[in-house]
Every structure is written in structure tokens, then in C-alpha cells.
Amino acid sequence: MPLTNRTHLSTLTQFLIEERRRFPSASGDFNALILDVALACKAIARAVALGELGGTLGDHAADEGGNINVQGETQKKLDVLSNEVFIRRTEWAGNLAGMASEEMDLPYQIPPQYPRGKYLLVFDPLDGSSNIDVNVSVGSIFSVLRVSKEIEESGRDVCEADFLQSGAQQVAAGYALYGPTTMLVLTVGDGVNGFTLDPNLGEFMLTHPRLRIPEDSHEFAINASNSRFWEAPVKRYVDECLAGRTGPRDKDFNMRWIASMVAEAHRILMRGGVFLYPRDTKDPAKPGRLRLLYEANPVGMLMEQAGGRASTGERPMLGVQPTSLHQRIGLVFGSRNEVERIERYHAEPQRSELCNPLFAERSLFRV
Ligand code: AFP
Numbered sequence: 001m002p003l004t005n006r007t008h009l010s011t012l013t014q015f016l017i018e019e020r021r022r023f024p025s026a027s028g029d030f031n032a033l034i035l036d037v038a039l040a041c042k043a044i045a046r047a048v049a050l051g052e053l054g055g056t057l058g059d060h061a062a063d064e065g066g067n068i069n070v071q072g073e074t075q076k077k078l079d080v081l082s083n084e085v086f087i088r089r090t091e092w093a094g095n096l097a098g099m100a101s102e103e104m105d106l107p108y109q110i111p112p113q114y115p116r117g118k119y120l121l122v123f124d125p126l127d128g129s130s131n132i133d134v135n136v137s138v139g140s141i142f143s144v145l146r147v148s149k150e151i152e153e154s155g156r157d158v159c160e161a162d163f164l165q166s167g168a169q170q171v172a173a174g175y176a177l178y179g180p181t182t183m184l185v186l187t188v189g190d191g192v193n194g195f196t197l198d199p200n201l202g203e204f205m206l207t208h209p210r211l212r213i214p215e216d217s218h219e220f221a222i223n224a225s226n227s228r229f230w231e232a233p234v235k236r237y238v239d240e241c242l243a244g245r246t247g248p249r250d251k252d253f254n255m256r257w258i259a260s261m262v263a264e265a266h267r268i269l270m271r272g273g274v275f276l277y278p279r280d281t282k283d284p285a286k287p288g289r290l291r292l293l294y295e296a297n298p299v300g301m302l303m304e305q306a307g308g309r310a311s312t313g314e315r316p317m318l319g320v321q322p323t324s325l326h327q328r329i330g331l332v333f334g335s336r337n338e339v340e341r342i343e344r345y346h347a348e349p350q351r352s353e354l355c356n357p358l359f360a361e362r363s364l365f366r367v
Helices: 004-009 012-020 030-056 077-090 127-133 149-154 222-229 232-246 261-271 290-307 334-345
Strands: 097-099 119-128 136-148 171-180 182-187 193-197 202-210 219-221 274-277 308-313 332-333
Touching: 004 219, 012 030, 012 193, 030 119, 030 136, 030 171, 030 182, 030 193, 077 097, 077 119, 077 127, 077 136, 097 171, 119 261, 119 290, 127 136, 127 274, 136 334, 171 261, 171 290, 182 202, 182 261, 182 290, 202 219, 202 261, 219 261, 222 232, 222 274, 232 334, 261 274, 261 332, 274 334, 290 308, 308 334, 332 334
Parallel strands: 097 119, 219 274
Antiparallel strands: 119 136, 136 171, 171 182, 182 193, 193 202, 274 332, 308 332
């Protein structure tokens, strides 16, 4: 697109101001927070783009503060840097009561020299970071929650319980994707809009307004190396996709796996598809791989706002009541009809149950 043709595009600031006009009594704190988050994402985009030249690739050395995060995963230098950038860019403005992140065991308290506000920011500063060293797309995911009136008025320190809100209570959610272009994809509860970073202006421009996910799809994403640990409904769904035209779906499917959820979510927002990181039996201590508060919920809100669906496999993700800050959960999202099919497979009795005498011909629970 020639430069002159871009002048009609709204900037993120303009978009937020226009959205705010729907709420004449709004203070502007929310817009200021989103702009601070966007600035953090621009800074992370720069660090990611410099790669080896920035001296920030590789693992975070143990002598610089340890390299295992609360998840028991190896932290990359860029994980630590991105976490720091999110904190520094957003803590000072008086919009936040506290923060939580994949990289921090406990909630982050706003330092005493800064005013406290009415929002909570929850984020994964660099999702897919094991892809950094091989120059594959990574991203940041964030979710904005409101605090109770009691916290707003008292300004007290936040605790884990303050963050344990269902996904349906999110005020906003989004991600930045650090790919061939840097994009910010955002919902403030009225659809989903995509902004592309114009590196010349340093501004996010509204290039993808009102994103909608096609209801049907023939593309799925799953880490197939875990197949022996999958539960029966997931096995059935994937088997049917693989059988393609020769199976019950009567159409061929395509498969993708980037191992960077933000990038998969973006592909699905652009052209449909379904992503599964289901609960499995690989590690009985972990009910899923991905985290509810800063991965599943924000992606869930984006999907639902774009006409797609997000689920645990059994029930809508946004209805789940969190029980801990770093809780893991099975996650399925994408094109509505595919996700609903997977939920249906979970709801139907499994073949093993059908062999049970209770479900046999003329038995009590025959379906
Ligand atoms: P990292 O941030 O540790 O790379 O994890 C990425 C992620 O949380 C998510 O973005 C991917 O979909 C998923 O994990 C990949 O998991 P596998 O390594 O099991 O494929």
C-alpha cells in the first residue's frame, strides 16, 4: 500500500478515544493503560527483532537470578526482559492495583511511590519463548480485570484471590504478535480489532477491523507427539480429521503446529481453524499445559468476541472459576462448529462406557 493511502487508517489512540465516546463518564484510565501495554509491546518487538544483535537470546543465566520460573520452565533472557518491560511501562500511571505474570510466583504490588488504580493486569510477557532462538514468531498475551470497590477505595495490596475472576469478567484482552510484522490484536468487549505496527511512525494502525472467525474449518493444530496421552474424545476428533475424505467428516484436513499459541490464535483469527492443547494423562499433576488466567482466558475472550469459541473441551472457558494464579487447564479454541463438535464428543458416552452393561441394549442408560 503506498504511504499516502495509509493516512485513512486510525491509530490505536484514535480507536480507543472513539470507543471511549460510548462511555461519556469514563475517566480515561483504561485507555491510558492499554496505550502503556501497547508501548511495552513495541519495546518487546524491538528486542525480539534485534535477535542475536541485541545480546538477549538464550537462557537467563543462573548467576543473574536463576533461570527456572514458577512453572518449572527454563526462563529465556527475553522472558525476563519482557516481564520487566511490562512492569516498568505500566506500574507508574495510577491505573493499576496490581499485576500477575507467568514469570512471577506472586502478584506484583504497585510500588508505594506510585498511585494505585482500579485495574489488574495479567500477562504472559513472551509466549512461545522456546521459539526465540530459532527465529519463529512469539508474542505477548494480556488480560485486564477490574478490582473490587473495596480495593479501589482502600488501595490495599492485592492478593492471589483478587485475580481469581472468571474469563467472563475480563474488561479487555489481547496479544501482540512479533512475526514478520508486529501486530496488536485487541478486544475491549465490542468485537476484535487488529492493529499493525507501522515501524516508520512507531504507531499501531487499525488494519484489521472487526475480525470474524469462519464458523467451519478444515485446519487443526495439536502437538501430535502427545497422542498416546490424549483422552478418547480428542483421539476420536483427530482420527476423524486424519481420515479426511475417507472418514465420517467427508473432507480432507490440514494440520499446523507452531508451538507458539499467540501465532496459532492469530492464524485462526485470520482464516479459521481449531487449536487443541487438551487435558491429557502425560503428567497427572498438570491438568493441561496452558495457563488459565493469562493464556486461556484472554485468548478465550478474543475468540468469543470474534464469533469463535473457547472451551476446556467440556465447557466454555470463560465460565471457569479459577482456583489459583498459575492454574493450568485443557484448552480448545477456534471455529465455532469445530469446537462445539469437540465438546459434543466429550459429552457423548465413550466407547468403553458403551461396552459397560449399564449402557448395553435394554439397560438403564442406553443412549
Ligand atoms: P513456551 O513459552 O515455553 O515456549 O511455551 C509455549 C506454549 O505455552 C504455547 O505457546 C504453545 O502452544 C505450547 O506451549 C507448546 O507446547 P509444546 O512444547 O508441548 O508443543
